[in-house]
Amino acid sequence: MTRPVVALSRRLPAAAARLLDGAADVRTPDVDRPLTAAELRTAVAGADALVCLLLDRVDEALLDAAGPQLRVVATVAVGYDNVDVEACRRRGVRVTNTPGVLTDATADLTLALLLGITRRVGEGERLLRAGTPWRWDLDFLLGTGLRGQQLGLVGFGAIGRAVAARAAAFGMSITYSARHDAPADVTGPLGARRLPLPELLASSDVVSLHCPLTPETHHLVDAAALRAMPSSAHLVNTARGPVVDEAALVDALDHGEIRGAALDVFEEEPAVHPGLLARDDVLLTPHLGSATEQTREAMAVLAARNVLAVLAGQDPPTPVV
Structure with missing residues (x-):
């Protein structure tokens, strides 16, 4: 046969x-x-x-x-x-x-990026590897803590929910944007609230992307979306690169419209927008979401x-x- x-x-x-x-x-x-x-x-x-x-x-x-x-x-x-x-x-x-x-591995990396960008881990490591003189001080490389901060999840499937559970353990409040309400047995223990995307963007301290790439989500995070976010907010993307307009992201960072970004995926992967590469307010990893x-x-x-x-x-x- x-x-x-x-x-x-x-x-x-x-x-x-x-x-x-x-x-x-x-x-x-x-x-x-x-x-x-x-x-x-x-x-x-x-x-x-x-x-x-x-x-x-x-x-x-x-x-x-x-x-x-x-x-x-x-x-x-x-x-x-x-x-x-x-x-x-x-x-x-x-x-x-x-x-x-791959749900747990991707959720773990999302939290690693979230912590890394908010606590300036990459920036601190680069400083040490470059041999830059430093000393401990009260205002040295200050980041932002997570407790009491709002996490806005764009997409609330399996990975988004796994990220929510991890972030809740750090004391973050959870909001999400999705087509439908998640089941109460999921949202209840997390205290998660569904918000329209514009409201989620405007109110979240960290916005984390977990939506599929479709014609509707291509450049979902564009110049207007970035302007809607607080100037103190961070963006995390472990979904698909083209969900974010990278040129608009560079411009938003240049003008202080958001505080920083952490990206595991890229619009023209494996290429990365050159405007992102030399920034201390951006943390980059080479599509490691499922890399265990x-x-x-x-x-x-x-x-x-x-x-x-x-x-x-x-x-x-x-x-x-």
Whole structure:
């Protein structure tokens, strides 16, 4: 019996690779870098399944190159803005993602960024590494404490709620902006209040982004949104880079419209707006939200299980389409 063919856009952790190897012929790239669009089209030609990463664009051209036998696209990420979902739907191709397994890791990093920017951790480390003379003083590198501050969460899904629970433990009050009220058993223990986005922006000491990237959320945080925030506020983004207009953010920081920002994702990733790189009021990390050994392995294993379920004619654990 002919085994199905699974194309990978990158090498997977061993546990996920073993799962796929046991049931399919796996095409693994022989280069340790993201494939170009042309290379990916070649790799997927004739495959029954594709396991891809968030940098891989799954569009009409790729689906055409794959052929009509393609049954599933499994992206190793919770977001799937890199996949043309409607094009897959029209072809009967299942699309899956990997939610849930990265919630804690991303929420942990969000708190690390929140603490890092409000307490000026990056600024202090750079000062020491540069050998700059310093001494302890009452007004040296003063940051802001979290207790009694308002956290405004834009998006209140699993990651937003996990961030809320962590921030509440630091004494922050929790507000959120979402299409619908969250269940009372979630909001009650946190004292979380739903606010319209304009009110949330205007009243929050820290605004943290946890919404998916869609046409509606592209540049959701633009010049007007930044002007609406208090001049003492901080912005944190661990969602998707294009949710923030980076040029507008640089301008807002230049004019003191907000106090600082901490970003794990970027508008033209992996490039970063040059106006952000030399600032002490910005903390930057290179898309580390899910970057723990346990989480990345769990994401890859879940993607593999999604693929195997579809190839076996079953519903995948985490279907998008």
